[in-house]
Amino acid sequence: MADIRTIVVNRSAYADNDAEADLLREYLFDHKTYLVNVMSSPGAGKTTTLIKLINSLKDQFKIGVMEADIDSDVDAISVAKETGVKSIQIHTSGMCHLDAGMTKSGLDAIGSNDLDLVFLENVGNLVCPAEFDTGAVLNMVILSVPEGDDKPLKYPLVFSKCDLVLINKIDTLEYFNFNFDACTDMIKFRNPNSTIIKISALKGENIEQVKTYLIDKMTEWRNK
Amino acid sequence: MADIRTIVVNRSAYADNDAEADLLREYLFDHKTYLVNVMSSPGAGKTTTLIKLINSLKDQFKIGVMEADIDSDVDAISVAKETGVKSIQIHTSGMCHLDAGMTKSGLDAIGSNDLDLVFLENVGNLVCPAEFDTGAVLNMVILSVPEGDDKPLKYPLVFSKCDLVLINKIDTLEYFNFNFDACTDMIKFRNPNSTIIKISALKGENIEQVKTYLIDKMTEWRNK
Numbered sequence: 001m002a003d004i005r006t007i008v009v010n011r012s013a014y015a016d017n018d019a020e021a022d023l024l025r026e027y028l029f030d031h032k033t034y035l036v037n038v039m040s041s042p043g044a045g046k047t048t049t050l051i052k053l054i055n056s057l058k059d060q061f062k063i064g065v066m067e068a069d070i071d072s073d074v075d076a077i078s079v080a081k082e083t084g085v086k087s088i089q090i091h092t093s094g095m096c097h098l099d100a101g102m103t104k105s106g107l108d109a110i111g112s113n114d115l116d117l118v119f120l121e122n123v124g125n126l127v128c129p130a131e132f133d134t135g136a137v138l139n140m141v142i143l144s145v146p147e148g149d150d151k152p153l154k155y156p157l158v159f160s161k162c163d164l165v166l167i168n169k170i171d172t173l174e175y176f177n178f179n180f181d182a183c184t185d186m187i188k189f190r191n192p193n194s195t196i197i198k199i200s201a202l203k204g205e206n207i208e209q210v211k212t213y214l215i216d217k218m219t220e221w222r223n224k
Numbered sequence: 225m226a227d228i229r230t231i232v233v234n235r236s237a238y239a240d241n242d243a244e245a246d247l248l249r250e251y252l253f254d255h256k257t258y259l260v261n262v263m264s265s266p267g268a269g270k271t272t273t274l275i276k277l278i279n280s281l282k283d284q285f286k287i288g289v290m291e292a293d294i295d296s297d298v299d300a301i302s303v304a305k306e307t308g309v310k311s312i313q314i315h316t317s318g319m320c321h322l323d324a325g326m327t328k329s330g331l332d333a334i335g336s337n338d339l340d341l342v343f344l345e346n347v348g349n350l351v352c353p354a355e356f357d358t359g360a361v362l363n364m365v366i367l368s369v370p371e372g373d374d375k376p377l378k379y380p381l382v383f384s385k386c387d388l389v390l391i392n393k394i395d396t397l398e399y400f401n402f403n404f405d406a407c408t409d410m411i412k413f414r415n416p417n418s419t420i421i422k423i424s425a426l427k428g429e430n431i432e433q434v435k436t437y438l439i440d441k442m443t444e445w446r447n448k
Contacts, residue, residue: 041265041266041267041348041371042265042350042371042375042378042379043265043368043370043371043372043375069378070351070378070379070380070381071380072374072377072378074374074377074378094351094355094381096320096349096351096352123351124265124350124378124379125320125349125350125351125352126266126348126349127294127318127320127347127349127352128320128349128351128352131318144267144370146267146368146370146371146393146396147265147266147267147370148267150296150298151266151267153296153298154266154293154294154296154298154348155266155294155348156294156295157294157318169370172370172396172399172400175396175399176396
């Protein structure tokens, strides 16, 4: 076996936007608007999951969606068309993430004060979005079966920051080598308090379970 | 249909490392070391593709691999175990990409002057790695079928910068809705000079075609 060495080539130097994110959470609490930040790799199924979730929740809550992307509008158009809720596209002009200030600009643009629940679909990326607190009340990550069970090992920060982990595309399990036990163990190692739900957004499988989880969390937050 | 608006929340402000990357390419040319930068989303199959490619090329060329990751060593260990070539893990300490300086540090650490061909497996991310010229002679992106055919639309920069696009996991085509014509059109729109090869790294399908492409490109470069 060849020799393995490890070198550290740089250190992260991101600005701290924690204070701004905390202020945004206070603002959201004052307006009783629950903000959910949704993160994943490109193509893990964020938009499909949101469409299914919103359609299951929209009779009970006033919902808005902010779709962040480098420069296309396809997700905001899909969500608006498939759900009918207020939808806005946020262009990041090449930026790999959203921070609290950018999120606040999006909320102002969508007019969030009338909304009970806003989903923020972050840029498809498992690295940068986790480094910037958006000010969301709940952080969710979607990991899809075809990506492999080792992602919580390789992308530690996003899994350590997430309250809810959805393992999506479970309808394709038989075609991929995916070890749920190993994956779950690593997610729990990253964050023992996280909740894991297996779903197939395409087939609608276990979307009701996610809906119940979100309603419970929202109710708890509103009553605190 | 709900109203769609688009807001621009920020502008990218990355340091320009183009000059350093050009110097690195001159250095590589002087040493006749061909450097290939491999980019993709998390889980698109970079490591599996590299293992198959290296095993098909290692009798003809002295090869090295640099595996960039946030903080795990699993890829460098896999590549070393499966191919026997010189392999090194580069930890980025949370950084979402490699730049030319970090790449040069890796080449120094692996001792690239004796090598004909070095693969750099960049951080799994379709945004940041494309923004920093690593100094590689060839840029390759791997897009996998489960991610969806719309990725060249949503992640423009990486597809505009890549010479070679591998569409991986074609063995799973029947389980996903993936339109090859739409995808190919968008890749060609991003970069009319790119070459597209469909592969299944897992099954070894069309790896010979990628091998031939790389040998042709290396030969052309060495003789220029």
